[in-house]
Amino acid sequence: MNEDALEIKTPWLAYYPEWLPKHFEALKFNNLSDFVIQMCRTYRDRPAYTNFGSTLTFDDIDRKSSILAAYLQQKLGYQKGDRLAIMMPNLLQYPITLYACFKAGIIAVNVNPLYTARELEYQLRDADVRGIVIAENFAHTLADVCAHLPSLKDIIITQFGDELGWGKGMIVNFVVRYIKQLVPNYYFEQSINYKHIFLSSELPFQAPEIDLDDIAVLQYTGGTTGIAKGAMLTHRNLLANIQQVTYWVGKGIDKPGMICITPLPLYHIFCCTVNAMCLPSLGMHNVLITNPRDTKSFVRTLKSYPFSVMTGLNTLFRGLLRSPNFKNLDFSHLRFVVSGGMPLDKGVADEWQNVTGNVIIEGYGLTETSPIVTANLLYNEGFTNGIGYPVSETLVKICDENGMPVETGAIGELWVKGPQVMKGYWRQPQETEESLKDGWFKTGDMATMDARGFCRLVDRKKDMVLVSGFNVYPSEVESVLNAHPDVLESAVIGIPYEKTGEAVKAFVVLKPEKKLTEEELRHYARANLTGYKRPKFYEFRSELPKSNVGKILRRDLMRKEREKMQAPAAS
Structure with a gap:
C-alpha cells in the first residue's frame, strides 16, 4: 500500500466483505x-459481443x-x-x-x-x-x-x-x-x-x-476548467482499474457466459473500461445497444436475452421504467445493475427495485481516474444516497480550500490517489500541475465522508451541467453563443429537468437594435454544438447580473431559477 496510507485514515477497509481484497501488490498483466x-x-469459443x-x-x-x-x-x-x-x-x-x-x-x-x-x-x-x-x-x-x-x-x-x-x-x-x-x-x-x-x-x-506507463487511451474531458483536454490514461492506469472493478463485482459473476446489456456508449470512459475491459475479462457476454433512445427496440432486445448485468445511468433507467413492456420482462437472471455518469435519483432507484427486485449499485468516477474511484457494495439492500466506499488500493480524502483534510462528515473537495489516476493532461502541463498535487487528483467535486469512510456527493464542479451523464461546460456554450454576430453576451447554467437530470439554459443579451429570434439561435446552436450541449431553454434579457469587476454572476441566475421553481409549490 502507498505510504500515504500511514497518514490518511482508511476506515472503509473495515467494511469490505471478506472476499474483497483490500490491497493488491502487483498488476496481473504487463x-x-x-x-x-x-x-x-x-x-476462446464463448460469445464476447452481440x-x-x-x-x-x-x-x-x-x-x-x-x-x-x-x-x-x-x-x-x-x-x-x-x-x-x-x-x-x-x-x-x-x-x-x-x-x-x-x-x-x-x-x-x-x-x-x-x-x-x-x-x-x-x-x-x-x-x-x-x-x-x-x-x-x-x-x-x-x-x-x-x-x-x-x-x-x-x-x-x-x-x-x-x-x-x-x-x-x-x-x-x-x-x-x-x-x-x-x-x-x-x-x-x-x-x-x-x-x-x-x-x-x-x-x-x-x-x-x-511499458506500463505508456499511454493507452487519450480520453477527452472538460476537466475542472471547461477547457477540452485529453486525459492520458496509461496501461498501468487501466489495468489497475480493471483489477479494482473485477475484484469489486467478481463475486456476482460466478460463471463465464453471463450476459451484460450495454446501452451506454463505449466511447464514454465508464463503458470503455467497464464493458470493454472489466466484464469481458470475467468471461461476460456483452450485448451492445446501438441506439438506446429507441426504447421499444431496446426492450425487445432485453426480452431476447436472459441478462444478468446491466450498466446504465439515471435517465436510461427512468426511460425503461416508463416503457409499458419493460415491467413484463423476466428479471429472474438479473444479478446486479451498475449506475454511473450522473447522480442516481431515489425515486428511480426505488421504482427499479420494486419492478425488478434488484438494487442499482451506484459508483463514482472521473475520466481522469480511468474512471472508477468509489462504489457501493454489491449486495446493498436498497438505495444508499451515496457513492460508496473507495475501491481497493485507492485513497480518498475530503479537503478544505487549502488542501487540508476536513473533520469527519464535513463538506470539502474530494481528492483521490491511486494507480488509476491519470498520467496527466495531454500537452497541458499547467492544467496538469493545477489538478495533480503529489499524486493526488483534485476532483473539484464537493463531498462528505462519514466515520465508516462512506462517501456522498454534495455538489459537483461549481458550474458544470450534467445532461444524461455528459458534462456540459457553460464557458464552451457561451463562447459559441457569443460568436453569433447578433449576440452581445450570454450566460449558461443548468436547471433541473426530469428527462435528462439537468438541462442547459441560456440567458442571452442581444446587441442594440438586433432582432435575433429564439428559433434562429436554436438553428445556430445545432450547427455548432452537439445535442446534449445545446440549450434546451432560452431567455432573452436586457442585461446580466455582474460583480463589481464585471464578472457575470451565474450563481445569481441559478438562485433566481430555483426561486422561480419553488414559488408555485410554496403557493
Whole structure:
C-alpha cells in the first residue's frame, strides 16, 4: 500500500466483505496487449459481443483485432504511440478497433460520433491523430474539417453492418443508408474500406514492447476548467482499474457466459473500461445497444436475452421504467445493475427495485481516474444516497480550500490517489500541475465522508451541467453563443429537468437594435454544438447580473431559477 496510507485514515477497509481484497501488490498483466490476448485465449469459443442479433466469440475478436493491428503496422506504418481516433456508436467494430490499438501500442482516441464539425476538428487537431476509424453515418462531419487536419493521414470508413455477416450486414447497411437515410453525403479524396482490411491476406502481427506507463487511451474531458483536454490514461492506469472493478463485482459473476446489456456508449470512459475491459475479462457476454433512445427496440432486445448485468445511468433507467413492456420482462437472471455518469435519483432507484427486485449499485468516477474511484457494495439492500466506499488500493480524502483534510462528515473537495489516476493532461502541463498535487487528483467535486469512510456527493464542479451523464461546460456554450454576430453576451447554467437530470439554459443579451429570434439561435446552436450541449431553454434579457469587476454572476441566475421553481409549490 502507498505510504500515504500511514497518514490518511482508511476506515472503509473495515467494511469490505471478506472476499474483497483490500490491497493488491502487483498488476496481473504487463500491458493491455497481454491482457486482451490472455482474455481471448481463456474464453476462446464463448460469445464476447452481440449486436443486431449477430455474435462474435472471443476468438473472433482476437483474430480480427490482430488482423487490424497488423494492417495498421505493416500497410500503414503505424508505430507505438501514434494516435488513432475511434468514432462510432456501439458496434462490433468498436472492441475490434480498441483491442487492435492495445495490441499495436497505438493510442486510442475516443470520439463522440455526435460532435459538430467544430468540436471534432478541435479534438482531432489537439490529439494530433494520424488516423480515424469512423462509422459512415458521421463521415460527413469529418469531411467538413479534414482539410484543416494536416496530421490526419488515414480515414477508415465502416458501415453499421460490416461485422454482422454477409446477408444481415447487407440488409442493415441498405436500411440505414436508403430506407432510414441516416448517411448524409460525404466525399474524401482517399479513404479505406474497413471490410477490405479483412479480405486481404493476413499480415503478421508484431507485438511491440509496451511499458506500463505508456499511454493507452487519450480520453477527452472538460476537466475542472471547461477547457477540452485529453486525459492520458496509461496501461498501468487501466489495468489497475480493471483489477479494482473485477475484484469489486467478481463475486456476482460466478460463471463465464453471463450476459451484460450495454446501452451506454463505449466511447464514454465508464463503458470503455467497464464493458470493454472489466466484464469481458470475467468471461461476460456483452450485448451492445446501438441506439438506446429507441426504447421499444431496446426492450425487445432485453426480452431476447436472459441478462444478468446491466450498466446504465439515471435517465436510461427512468426511460425503461416508463416503457409499458419493460415491467413484463423476466428479471429472474438479473444479478446486479451498475449506475454511473450522473447522480442516481431515489425515486428511480426505488421504482427499479420494486419492478425488478434488484438494487442499482451506484459508483463514482472521473475520466481522469480511468474512471472508477468509489462504489457501493454489491449486495446493498436498497438505495444508499451515496457513492460508496473507495475501491481497493485507492485513497480518498475530503479537503478544505487549502488542501487540508476536513473533520469527519464535513463538506470539502474530494481528492483521490491511486494507480488509476491519470498520467496527466495531454500537452497541458499547467492544467496538469493545477489538478495533480503529489499524486493526488483534485476532483473539484464537493463531498462528505462519514466515520465508516462512506462517501456522498454534495455538489459537483461549481458550474458544470450534467445532461444524461455528459458534462456540459457553460464557458464552451457561451463562447459559441457569443460568436453569433447578433449576440452581445450570454450566460449558461443548468436547471433541473426530469428527462435528462439537468438541462442547459441560456440567458442571452442581444446587441442594440438586433432582432435575433429564439428559433434562429436554436438553428445556430445545432450547427455548432452537439445535442446534449445545446440549450434546451432560452431567455432573452436586457442585461446580466455582474460583480463589481464585471464578472457575470451565474450563481445569481441559478438562485433566481430555483426561486422561480419553488414559488408555485410554496403557493
